[in-house]
Amino acid sequence: MSTDITYTESAISSSPSTFSANFAYDSDWRPADNTINTSLIFKHNLKCIPYPVCLFFSPDQEKVYPLIWSYYGPTSGNPASIRIDETKVTLSISSGIPLHGFFEPQTGGWTYWRSGFFRVAIPSQSR
Numbered sequence: 001m002s003t004d005i006t007y008t009e010s011a012i013s014s015s016p017s018t019f020s021a022n023f024a025y026d027s028d029w030r031p032a033d034n035t036i037n038t039s040l041i042f043k044h045n046l047k048c049i050p051y052p053v054c055l056f057f058s059p060d061q062e063k064v065y066p067l068i069w070s071y072y073g074p075t076s077g078n079p080a081s082i083r084i085d086e087t088k089v090t091l092s093i094s095s096g097i098p099l100h101g102f103f104e105p106q107t108g109g110w111t112y113w114r115s116g117f118f119r120v121a122i123p124s125q126s127r
Contacts, residue, residue: 009113009115010059010060010113010114010115010116010117011059011060012060012061012117013060013061013062013063015062016029016060016061016062017058017061017062017063017064019119019121020121022123022124023121023122023123023124024044024046024050024122024123024124024125025042025044025046025050025120025121025122026119026120026121026122027042027044027118027119027120027121028119029058029061029117029118029119030042030117030118030119031115031116031117032078032091032093032099032115032116032117032118033099033114033115033116034078034093034094034095034096034097034098034099034114034115035095035114036095037092037093037094037095038092038093039090039091039092039093040079040090040091040093040118041088041089041090042088042089042090042091042120043087043088044087044088044089044120044122045087045088046086046087046122046125047086047087048086048125049084049085049086050084050122050123050125051125052122052123053084053089053120053121053122054066054120054121054122054123055067055079055082055089055091055118055119055120056118056119056120056121057077057099057100057113057116057117057118058116058117058119059100059113059115059116059117060116060117061117065100065102067079067082076098076100076101076103077097077098077099077100077101077112077113078091078092078093078094078097078098078099078100079091079092079093079118080092080093080094080097089120089122091118098112098113098114099112099113099114099115099116100112100113100116101113
């Protein structure tokens with residue numbers, strides 16, 4: 001990795017962002033890090049494969065980055081893969097890549113996090 005990369009520590013903000021209450025499922029923020037390969041499992045129990053699914057990363061629960069998948073993992077970060085079924089959303093976290101990354105076009109540099117928070121929100125589903 002080049003020298004224009006910054007690793008930043010994560011901590012919960014004193015002013016967390018608020019989310020709409022109009023979701024069929026909202027996991028709230030779940031802590032995560034990239035110290036080991038692991039799966040984060042969010043049990044929605046909607047009994048259908050939901051669409052759309054909104055996935056978010058935050059280093060501090062205030063700054064929020066939507067996960068618009070997929071971009072090259074070793075550059076931008078986790079989740080390494082995402083699986084959705086009738087009862088849960090699974091985010092696979094790889095210890096070999098940052099938990100998340102943000103590219104700042106004005107500086108041409110990346111900020112990476114080794115820890116932070118993920119959130120899954122699913123709008124009401126109609127069949």
